[in-house]
Amino acid sequence: MGQVIFKDQIYTFEQIRSGNWQPDDKYLSQSLQFCKEWLDGKTDFEISTSGSTGKPKSIIIKRSQMELSAAATKAFFKINKSPKLLVCINTQMIGGKMMLVRGLCWDADIYLITPEANPLIDLSLQKKIDFCAMVPLQVEACLKESISTTKLSNIETLIIGGTPSSLSLIQKIKAAGINAFQTYGMTETVSHIALAKINASELIYHTLPNIKIGTDDANRLWIEASMVIEKRLQTNDLVEIIADGVFRWIGRADFTINSGGIKIQAEALEAELQKYIKPIFGEINYFVFGQKDEMLGQKLVLFLEYKKDNENKVHELLEILKKEMKKYHCPKEIFILEMFVKTPSGKINRTKTAELCF
Incomplete structure (x- = not known):
């Protein structure tokens, strides 16, 4: 039977189910409580959506859906019996909860770490990790340190989700020889339903087993799968279907900017802008947006997350972009x-x- 390892503390699945634990750490306590509810056979779980495109809301996800998702991921990656999982993302959100579910379903050793920018820097582990999930910010932080870069490279399979990885991060992952996959999914699909290997100039997504996809008249992706909450989940993601179960992600339809009748895909343009922004501002957060405009309908504007009073840099960037x-x-x-x-x-x-x- 598997176990949860947190720092120097070990909790067997049997011990977790018995409730014979009283950790001082809040994150550990919340994670173990979810594991106990799962081991007790709880059938319905209330989980909050991320709120990236609207107001966060709570939805009910069934145990059977989570089990199907875990089984599909296991089949996709051909996970061996009793693997070692590193859980270092927020277990209050769907991504972290599903990492716990995978560990519980796969009879795994779950190495639990409080979510931090660089979860590997202080990790002392002799045994190789078989499977781990991170968000792009964590991968970026790990790659800034040689010690954590080595540890990252030693992870058998790394999945990256929560938000798309930047072009520069993808290039760093490839250069470091990390076996990583970008995920596609959301709370409503009970974590990822497709993965793209980070080893090419562009990301091509392949669906997990037994998942059917298609597009509506506006090229927005729909999904049919037993783990998905709705019979057919209509997303707001623009995609190009390449083959059965294979697609290229273009961007969010609700991020599309219509400027003077020209439709601009925000995410595609942001990837193009990176080579101009990075030399001037470094690696910063940025995005483009459509501001209401009487003449154009929407005016394309750029937002940079940076310290203020940098008019010279802004002017330099604008001149280059023009x-x-x-x-x-x-x-x-x-x-x-x-x-x-x-x-x-x-x-x-x-x-x-x-x-x-x-």
Whole structure:
């Protein structure tokens, strides 16, 4: 039977189920409580959505859906019996909860770490980790330190989710030779339903077993799968179907900017802007947005998360973009904010951030 390891404390699944534990650490206590409820056979779990495109809400996810999701991931990666899992993301959100569920279903040794920017820096572990999930911010932090980069490279399979990885991060992952996959999924799909191997110039997603996908008239992805809450879940993600169960993600339909009749895909443009922003501002958070405009309908603007009073850098960037970018792809204005508004799960809330300036 598996166990949960937190620092120097070990809790067997049998001990967790018995309730014979009283940890002082709040994160550990919350995680063990979920494990106990699972081992006791609880059938319904209330989980909050991330709130990246709207107000966060609570939804009920059934045990059977979580079991199906865990089984599909195990089949996709051909996970061996009794693996070693590293859980270092928030176990109050769907991604972290599903890492616990996978460990419980796979009879795994679950190495639990309080979520931090670099969860590997102080990790002392002799045995190799078979499976781990991180958010891009954590991977970025790990790659800044040689010690944690080595530890990251030693993880058998790393999945990265929560938000898309930047182009520069993808390049670093490839350069470090890390066996990593970008995930596609959401709370409503009970974690990921597709994965893209980070080893090429672009990410091509392959669905997990027994998942059917298609698009509506607007090229927005729909999903049919036994672990998904709705019979057919219509998403707001624009995709290109390449083959059966294989697709390329383009961006969010609700992030599409219509400027003078020209439709601009925010995420695609952001990836293009990186090579101009990074040399001037370094690796910072940024996004493009459509500001209401009487003439254009929406005016393309750029937001940078950076310290204020950098008008010279802003002017330098604007001049470069005017020379290098297509007319409609060049931001008409740049806003600098010292801190973006984030969702509870750490994603950038574009609308709330933009409202600070409009």
